[in-house]
Amino acid sequence: MMKWSALFAAAVCGPLLAGCMDDLSAGSVAGPRLSDEQTAQIEDGRAIAEGNCAACHAIGSQGDSPNPLAPRFRLLLSRYKADVLETELNEGMRVAHAPMPQFQFKPEATASLIAYLRSVQTRDPGLALVEQRCSRCHAIGATDTSPYPGAQPFRKLGQRWWRGQLRDALKTGIIVEHDTAEARVPPMKLNDAEIDALLAYLDSIATKENPAPKAP
Ligand code: HEC
Numbered sequence: 001m002m003k004w005s006a007l008f009a010a011a012v013c014g015p016l017l018a019g020c021m022d023d024l025s026a027g028s029v030a031g032p033r034l035s036d037e038q039t040a041q042i043e044d045g046r047a048i049a050e051g052n053c054a055a056c057h058a059i060g061s062q063g064d065s066p067n068p069l070a071p072r073f074r075l076l077l078s079r080y081k082a083d084v085l086e087t088e089l090n091e092g093m094r095v096a097h098a099p100m101p102q103f104q105f106k107p108e109a110t111a112s113l114i115a116y117l118r119s120v121q122t123r124d125p126g127l128a129l130v131e132q133r134c135s136r137c138h139a140i141g142a143t144d145t146s147p148y149p150g151a152q153p154f155r156k157l158g159q160r161w162w163r164g165q166l167r168d169a170l171k172t173g174i175i176v177e178h179d180t181a182e183a184r185v186p187p188m189k190l191n192d193a194e195i196d197a198l199l200a201y202l203d204s205i206a207t208k209e210n211p212a213p214k215a216p
């Protein structure tokens with residue numbers, strides 16, 4: 001069966017240039033070989049984000065969100081599937097508990113916005129690590145809830161841990177907590193590179209309200 005995103009691509013690309021289908025089917029993150037159409041689409045998306053979203057969200061590949069509650073765009077697709085977001089933006093996106101205005105975009109504008117979002121996603125080692133090994137239990141984003149109820153959201157770690165203390169605990173293995181939690185987490189030890197990546201990731205999701213673990 002054809003994926004919904006492929007149908008979507010066909011609908012949007014019909015009237016456009018032949019290269020379009022290849023561009024979209026090429027998949028997620030825009031690679032180094034961008035066609036002119038892709039570049040133009042990403043540029044359109046960036047303009048839309050700048051005009052409509054940048055007042056609250058960090059829309060680029062670095063920086064904090066002006067509204068600390070608004071997730072940074074570069075981390076958005078790590079917990080939000082692109083096709084779900086596409087549907088929501090096309091159907092009129094409304095965010096609960098937020099001062100975020102409701103948006104409804106035309107499919108072509110949505111496709112540009114999604115292409116832009118893909119182009120700024122961070123694939124840093126820390127994000128990859130927490131996605132693969134921690135996100136099954138811990139909330140790893142700016143506003144999400146932990147899938148495993150007893151597991152603390154990572155954004156709250158700075159309220160409970162000094163940086164050096166967390167480093168030591170992860171190096172020795174947070175064995176006790178993970179074992180007693182009935183979560184059946186295998187004893188988990190991280191090496192120095194993994195801990196550096198994790199701490200850098202915690203810095204990247206830090207906000208005024210939820211600061212990252214501080215030195216010492
Ligand atoms: C006036 C401020 C504001 C503007 C403008 C704004 N947002 Fe948001 N947005 C927020 C806030 C605040 C949240 C966090 C809501 C929450 O977690 O309750 C949010 C959350 C989101 C989320 C995550 C929703 C979720 O359920 O996790 C997405 C996706 C999003 N915004 C997309 C956009 C896009 C795309 C634009 C521009 C077209 C935009 N926002 C413009 C304030 C804004």
Ligand code: HEC
Pocket residue numbers: 129130133134135136137138148150151152157160174177178180181183184185188198
């Ligand atoms: C299978 C579920 C699961 C996975 C996977 C998991 N954790 Fe946990 N983690 C928990 C639970 C549950 C707790 C709470 C234990 C308690 O409070 O006794 C916890 C606690 C922690 C704590 C202590 C939090 C605090 O403030 O006391 C840290 C730090 C932590 N986990 C880091 C990690 C990291 C880093 C990963 C991935 C490399 C990870 N965890 C993967 C379930 C998990």
